[in-house]
Amino acid sequence: MPLDAPTLEISGLDAGYGTVPVLHDVAITVERGSVVTLIGANGAGKSTLIKVIGGLIQSTAGSVSFNGADCTRSRPDQMVRAGLGIVPEGRRLFGEMTLRENLELGAYARTDRQQVAKDFDRVLELFPELRDRLSTHAKSFSGGQQQMVAIARALMGAPKLLLLDEPTIGLAPVVVDRVAALIQEISEFGVDILLIEQNAEVALTIADFGYVLENGRVVMADNAKALLVNPEVRLAYLGV
Amino acid sequence: MQTLIQLGATALQIGAVYILFSLGLTLIFGVMRIVNFVHGHIFAVAALTVAYFLPSLVEGGLSAPIAYILASLAGIVAALGLGALIYLFGFRYFQRDLVGSFILSIGLVLLLDGVLLHVFGGAVRGVPEIFPGRVSIAGAQITVQRLFLCAVALVMAATLYWTLSHTKLGKALRAVSYDHEAAMMVGVPYSRIAFLGFMIASLLAAVAGVLLAPVTIVSPVIGTDYLIKGFIAVIIGGLGSVPGAILGSLFVASIETFGSYYLDSSYATLAIFGMVIIVLLFWPKGVLGRG
Amino acid sequence: MSIEMQSLLQVEAVSRRFGGLVAVKDLDLEVRPGEIFGLIGPNGAGKSTTFNVISGFLAPTSGKVTFAGKALPGGKAGAASQAGLVRTFQHGSYVRNMSVRDNIRLGTLARIAPGNRIAKVREAADLLGLTEMLDEIAGNLPHGLQRLVSIAISIAAAPKLLCLDEPLTGLNETEVTTVLRVLNGYRESDGRAILLVEHNMKAVMKICDRIHVLHHGEFLASGNPAEIQNNPKVIEAYLGQANAS
Amino acid sequence: EEIIKLGLSVPLSGAAAVWGKGAEFLCETAAEEIRESGGVSVDGETYNFECLPYDNKYNAAEGTKVAQALLNREGVKFIGGSLGTAPVQALQSLAERQGVLVFTVAWGASLKGMDHPMTFTQMNTPGEILPLLIGYIADKYPEAKSVAMLNPNDATGQETEALGGKVWQENGVKVASSDFYERGTTEFQPIAARLASLNPAIIDLGATPPADAGAIFKELDVIGWSGVKVVEVGTGADGLKATGGGAAEGVYMGAGVTFDGDNVTDHQKAINDRAKAEIGESLNAVQIGFYDSLYALKAAMEMAGSVDPKAVAEVLPEVTFQSFYGQEVGFYGEELYGRNQQMRLPIIVTQVTDGVLVEVARLTP
Amino acid sequence: MDKRINPGLFVLFAGGALLVSLLLQDFYLRSVLNLMAISALLASSLRFVMLMGELNFALAAFTGIGAYCAGYLNTALGVPFGVAVLSAGLVTALASAVFGAITLRAKGPYFLLIGFAFAEAVRVAYSKFDALGGTSGMIGIFPARALDDWMPFIVMSVVVLLLLAFYIAEHSDFGRILFAIRENEDVARSVGINTYLCKVVAISGACFAAGVAGGLHAFVNSVISPGDFSYLLAAFALAYVKVGGEDHFLGPIVGAILLVALSSYALGLGGDEHFLYGGAIIVAVLLMPKGVLGTLGKLRFLGNPFKRGVDANVH
């Protein structure tokens, strides 16, 4: 793997649902060691982009390369094996399986058993409210607890790149803070992150770099700090 | 008292047969959310193949057990081949589509009815007892053949249960059944796992077929009765649950046994159907069913 | 306003357990006509469970729920909603493969006379800014708009008490503002009240008249927004230092 | 030459498919023989038969479709044979309105009698078989004084049971129990247990199909019951042996046909061998009816000098013809059914002896 | 509101069908036409329950109950055709309401398989009643002589009328409720709709039609037997729905016409009929997952209530 290649590089991407196009000529790069955020109004196509990267939707044009390897046509499980982790929109837990099983499945593609066991303990430290509930079925958890499980499950895969689609949805304010801190922390440990957040303020504060998506097109790309003070961005997404 | 023991033993033996059959049904439903009416035909192909090859192998000079093992292998291969075929060209496109897969399976049932009749003829085929002799357990007479069948059923049920609940494969199979996209998002190769699940279920049907060939009436329509009883067993127990399949099978077998003895076989059949409705009144998802 | 209408919804000593877990314990609360009542608390505090119990989707293990002066039978969803208590769900509180129009119309079917339904659908859609999208399939809309559809469905039922479970998640600032405006407008007519569960503190503090905080299924605090925001127990358990005012 | 289409309404799929296949085979065999021997000559014209087998799936709805297709689409005037009470009733109801002649092996009481002048029965039915068969067994085993009966829960089983019970009693044998079971049953242990529980001297499986009967005798054997085994209208030993193995030994049957004994002709043997290759089973009385009906028709057409079904039906009770069984036979049944509409076929009592079916008595009514 | 079938078109179809039923003289074709009409009604009944997401395999049982009811009334009590068929519908509706009230707590595969079991049980039960002719079935169910020549027209009229009722129900608020129940029952309950009651009403409505279809079947065939009402009856009805296209009101009708025509043709093939029929079903569902109508597709004027395809091209 070419060491200098960016973790994720997308160019000229078109995608949609059936005959309805959603994304047009999207180009995005996640550099090594960075947290990148994607902001945009409802329906801009953020989740669609995540689905394309994850391989759940096929693009109609353009390319996606992951760690320097082309993976435009890869299936989700192949992407995960290559080091992708996904916290999808809507959580997508295995409702009839226990918390423990959900977390174990998160590590499905891994073979390093000992490290998996350690990671298991670590994610439970992150979300201590889950600790005593290992044999509870995922569907019995409260909305916010399920969101925590989704994040924890993705972390169990020890990804190199983590796609987070609105990870703080439904979380209590204290937990939102915790997740924000977590993102920064794991980023320091070498996990690259592509983050979608409705709360643009939080997102841009955590991120190094940001893209603004409008109607399926990238209309702005800049340092997160710069975007945070950009008047257009402030008006459209920060409500000030 | 003696009668009760004998009837109890009978119920267990018949229950074992239904268990063998319903394990596959419950697995396919568990993994793919498919109500698979073709299961009976996969079973029938295995049994028919055994009955087809066994006589000529024995005539060829092989001893009965060896001939049986060879014929059984042929039966399992044939059944698995059929399973693979109908999965790859059919069910693959209908996962988690209850109605679509169901109608596909009905189409396959009709088609295979015709095919089996042509290939094997409608006549009943005889399969000699492979393990002759009988034993008496607590005063109940049981043939060795049936005892063997019970043992295999037990082992298979236990293995399947353990596989589903304790192995990585088992977890992947279940994950795929709940949300195949999510399963892929954690790295489960969905299409391979689903195929594997279907093949395991076909294997269960095939094993049931070769084991039952020596104790039942081998003809192309053999699958239907087992299919109906098997489905009743799994709905009573709860679709997708291995313990449920066992429970349901024993329940059906008991009603059948005691009903036939104390009433009349034809009323016993009615009683079985009646019981399903009553059970579901209290457990709309079967006794051990899940979501 | 008569005496018994002093409280629209009265929850007395309600508990609900799931096996060994007590999700809601001895909860007392009261929602009065015309108010917006906030129910907040950490994840898993028992807010959605409370919703399920008062709307009859779950039977309480013990306790009593009185709505508009009548005791509600536990575990019967029909009784509460027909009496005018309509709730939304935390997730997917709409019909995916149906047009927005038909979704909203669904809300009118039990409580609105046939002749008034079309007008009612229009009204709800207008309120939430969905008029343009009436013919879209709800499931194809972006997440934020789907939330608005859920709210429109429940508003179209013209409930006396509107119970919203996290209606603002996934909405952007503009949409949040719209919804808050709609909710404010709604409670101002006819003594209708709103029971709101939400983690968006900015919004909760802005719109609620009174707030009740749950923690591990139990009462933690109650009061007006300012009191809650400065309550150290609430800050500790829920708001976090950073969000304290 | 002219072709006379003979409709066949028989099961060609499902559990009873072998019967239908054999019926088709024998109809074609007879048609071919007749063609080779110069056909049917009526009024200087030569006619030949063509068999049109249609699958009635053993139920009335399909029987109706078949009847419609045969009578109204194919324009068939003669039904060469039909099988299954329910579909035959459907066929008969349409055929009678259109003046079509019907041969059938079905033996529902409702199908026979004065009301059905165009219907003829091409096989022995319980009315013929049971008095002779049961009488024979009662004579042979005078000490056997109780019988337990079992029949499939369908028209055939119900008819057999009704008459069987009566005839056993008339012969001084007490009917200890009489049950029904659903066709398609695969597990016979409980049934066997119940039959054996009364410890009867005789177990009579009535109209139980041979394969089921074999399975039941096998389970009876395991339990340890031994006594006289009867399958009143049992039609063949193959199925019996396939499922019963050694337990089939000694079973008496009333509608079985053996092709092993001395008085079997080469002609019969040859046809049976071909049938075995084609359908996998030895021929039985049900199927043989479909051979005999063609010769009966040929004889009647030639006698009437007409191929009009009404005219043929009128002379049919008078004709005699060479049956598959060897004898020259005609029609009788006036005392029992009010008209001579039943083929006078020999009642052959067979028994499984040393693994083969042996004719033990041939009783001609 | 939603797009509807152009009423003119409906009149055209219905009128055409009625005209054909009047003009057709060939006996065989008349019998096929009767069969098509009855099959279309049964398939539409099945589809109506499918609107709320349940597969009603008890359809076979209820058709049988209707047929036996009409048959018994006619042969044993001399009740004339019209009254017998109507009573068949009512009795069946009542029976299905009881059945639905008990079993509709179960869903999806459970409901499907209970229906299956129920159908098989009822089939065994007929054989236990001598008054119903046991397994040989009932014979001699005839309409008055005067009606004989008019049967195809009468059958067609009854079917058209009931189909119209289904159509109106589907496009009413009741239809919306059924659709909501299928997709998200809780939402419907949360706004005060008694979904359980709606389900029971839907199934008894659908089974009223099935009972009438059974009654017509009895009079058209004049002979019925328990074997006529095995689970295969429901399976074939489902095949009509699927082959025609379940998303569309006309789907079951088109499917019934096509498959009944095919099976009438196949009837001449001896036992190989199943080959052709099974093969046709398989090919149809594999190649046309949305049925013939879904594949013909863009028939805009046919309209499509509520649902427009939501196809995400996911793996």
Ligand SMILES: Nc1ncnc2c1ncn2[C@@H]1O[C@H](COP(=O)(O)OP(=O)(O)OP(=O)(O)O)[C@@H](O)[C@H]1O
């Ligand atoms: N399954 C689908 N079928 C058809 N169109 C869809 C589907 N899912 C989403 N869309 C459409 O694609 C567009 C982009 O949706 P997407 O979910 O990617 O937006 P988003 O930016 O993630 O919005 P949000 O912030 O609300 O989550 C929207 O216009 C939406 O209507």
Ligand SMILES: Nc1ncnc2c1ncn2[C@@H]1O[C@H](COP(=O)(O)OP(=O)(O)OP(=O)(O)O)[C@@H](O)[C@H]1O
């Ligand atoms: N069906 C159930 N079985 C077992 N436990 C349950 C069930 N439903 C809820 N719980 C538990 O009850 C507690 C309360 O859940 P509830 O959904 O009411 O929380 P909440 O306050 O709505 O949280 P959130 O803000 O995350 O939505 C949680 O711990 C949850 O795991």
Ligand SMILES: CC(C)C[C@H](N)C(=O)O
């Ligand atoms: C030989 C028989 C079992 C056939 C049966 N009599 C019938 O109904 O056609």
Ligand SMILES: [Mg+2]
């Ligand atoms: Mg999104």
Ligand SMILES: [Mg+2]
């Ligand atoms: Mg909640």
